[in-house]
Amino acid sequence: MARPHVLVIPFPAQGHVIPTMELAQRLVKQGIKVTFINTEVNHKIVTSNLQVDKDGFGDLMQMVSIPDGLEPWEDRSDVRKLILSILQTMSGKLEKLIETINTEDSNKITCVIADACMGLAIQAAANLGIRRACFWPASVTTLASTLSIHKLIDDGIINKNGLPLTDQIIQLSETMPPIKPENLVWAAFQDVPTIEAAFQLFVKAEETCKMTEWFICNSTTELESAAFSLYPQLLPIGPLLATNRLANQTGHFWQEDSTCLAWLDQQPPSSVIYIAFGSFTIFNQTQFQELAFGLELSNKPFLWVMRPGMTKETTDAYPDGYIERVRSHGRIISWAPQQKVLAHPSIACFISHCGWNSTLEGVTNGLPFLCWPYFGDQFHNKTYICDIWKTGLGFNKDEAGIITREEIKSKVELLLSDKTFREKALDIKDKIRSAVNEGGCSQKNLNNFIEWLKEKNTDDKDQPDSL
Known part of the structure; x- marks a missing residue:
């Protein structure tokens, strides 16, 4: 045959x-x-x-x-x-x-x-x-x-x-x-x-x-x-x-920067905030800078995927002197081998747009989320994470529709200080493995x-x- x-x-x-x-x-x-x-x-x-x-x-x-x-x-x-x-x-x-x-x-x-x-x-x-x-x-x-x-x-x-x-x-x-x-x-x-x-x-x-x-x-x-x-x-x-x-994904539209894995190897277990917003999200300059300041204020190691075209600014998108100030504990790359990153023991949580692929990769690795949906079904996925699975938190916007640096810092601290989120995430991870x-x-x-x-x-x- x-x-x-x-x-x-x-x-x-x-x-x-x-x-x-x-x-x-x-x-x-x-x-x-x-x-x-x-x-x-x-x-x-x-x-x-x-x-x-x-x-x-x-x-x-x-x-x-x-x-x-x-x-x-x-x-x-x-x-x-x-x-x-x-x-x-x-x-x-x-x-x-x-x-x-x-x-x-x-x-x-x-x-x-x-x-x-x-x-x-x-x-x-x-x-x-x-x-x-x-x-x-x-x-x-x-x-x-x-x-x-x-x-x-x-x-x-x-x-x-x-x-x-x-x-x-x-x-x-x-x-x-x-x-x-x-x-x-x-x-x-x-x-x-x-x-x-x-x-x-x-x-x-x-x-x-x-x-x-x-x-x-x-x-x-x-x-x-x-x-x-x-x-x-x-x-x-x-x-x-x-x-x-092996977490070897194919089908990416951008070249992965695998050098970040060696950087993660140097970080303590469950210490790094991973930030990635997929292939579609676009920030205005005000929101982008609030995110940058929020990560800086959290005073924790972070790995941030800054995809080309994620802001409309082509140069000087970051706050003045930002790159130098965060160099000791922050790593910014254009695209990540995300499945390998999320499986790394140094990752503490995932700030995500809640696309379904990212959502699955996060829950498969037993990670808690901070949810920042941008478009369409990402809002449904946020509801799963925050209200049904209870493995993460959302952000609140101010009167101008901006998620402020203080809100980012506050939610990072709340998520990482409450062990319940990680425990529920690990429980879901085990259920997925059995499936x-x-x-x-x-x-x-x-x-x-x-x-x-x-x-x-x-x-x-x-x-x-x-x-």
């Missing part, structure tokens, strides 16, 4: 590419051939930062690109333009790529695994009669709001274009995090045209997920039991990074999914029409 050959495609954003790459590597380790699709722009970035595969299975993974429909000089940070281009052009390009691959009888694509935000890939696979599976890289709470789109419209919470009509708190179930309508993942953008474009993407996701036989999620019932109870067709297989013992280890729920689901991929490819007419 020919080796199964799956095509895997993420939505072209950092927070989607990394966990989808992790899934692809899991499949490769089980002898499944993977063709991983990035947009042309992301393909160049990811492959230039790709680590050498030390496990010797690189021949089973091929990285391929397709156009996103934009011209090379166009701005990919214009989310509306990118989404509309993807929706209008990529399905046809993907179908042509699959047809080209399938001209080789011994190399045919047997299944398409698509990020749910790339419903167009599910549609393309259906058009070609190829088996299909959806992968959701974010929290299941975020996905639940997507699967509830029609109910949200019927209840008058959003209009047919996804725009919030009310301030009414959304509570999909009693034990799930409450959601403000403006924090729905598509509604978090600043302008109406971008919200409407993003909503199209999620409507497509809701439609095409019904065309798949499997819907796997990068989460676990130990973290989101209520969400999985509400949608039992969603199967937890994560957190995928929890079983990555992803042999015999755990997530591990069983992943094994069953892999066995399904290895089955003899069936005709599309034999597949169920919906989950």
Whole structure:
């Protein structure tokens, strides 16, 4: 029997590419051939930062690109333009790529695994009669709001274009995090045209997920039991990074600075504040300087990831003399090998934007959080951390909407002085380990999914029409 050959495609954003790459590597380790699709722009970035595969299975993974429909000089940070281009052009390009691959009888694509935000890939696979599976890289709470789109419209919470009509708190179930309508993942953008474009993407996701036989999620019932109870067709297989013992991530858009690990080696156990805000957060100059002063006032060692473009200031973003003053106990880098950093014994806590990848990496390593959400689902994840798991604290803003240096200093002291946060975090860490280890729920689901991929490819007419 020919080796199964799956095509895997993420939505072209950092927070989607990394966990989808992790899934692809899991499949490769089980002898499944993977063709991983990035947009042309992301393909160049990811492959230039790709680590050498030390496990010797690189021949089973091929990285391929397709156009996103934009011209090379166009701005990919214009989310509306990118989404509309993807929706209008990529399905046809993907179908042509699959047809080209399938001209080789011994190399045919047997299944398409698509990020749910790339419903167009599910549609393309259906058009070609190829088996299909959806992968959701974010929290299941975020996905639940997507699967509830029609109910949200019927209840008058959003209009047919996804725009919030009310301030009414959304509570999909009693034990799930409450959601403000403006924090729905598509509604978090600043302008109406971008919200409407993003909503199209999620409507497509809701439609095409019904065309798949499997819907796997990068989460676990130990973290989101209520969400999985509400949608039992969603199967937890994560957190995928929890079983990555070497913590070698791939799919980064920036070059990692691994020299920080040697610096961490020189710090006392549980002493360092780690600060990172992901790939999307942007600070105004006032807020950025308050953060800098707050870290200085905490008088603790800190490792701060200052991503290029995180402030609009290109030079002199830091307060006068700041770098010299903190040089003895602070380290500032442009991008970190985050999983390795968070696993380091010197880390005491994580000041985070609460993206799902960062959230999973923090809880997997038993760390308490200081939560600083910026966008969309990050607010849901903060609710998990602060109110449900109780492994962290949030910051309060002043009248001007600024988190002040005094507030930062105060919350750092409160978090690190109360051992309860660390104890609860370590308890969750143990539960996650049990889920992803042999015999755990997530591990069983992943094994069953892999066995399904290895089955003899069936005709599309034999597949169920919906989950």
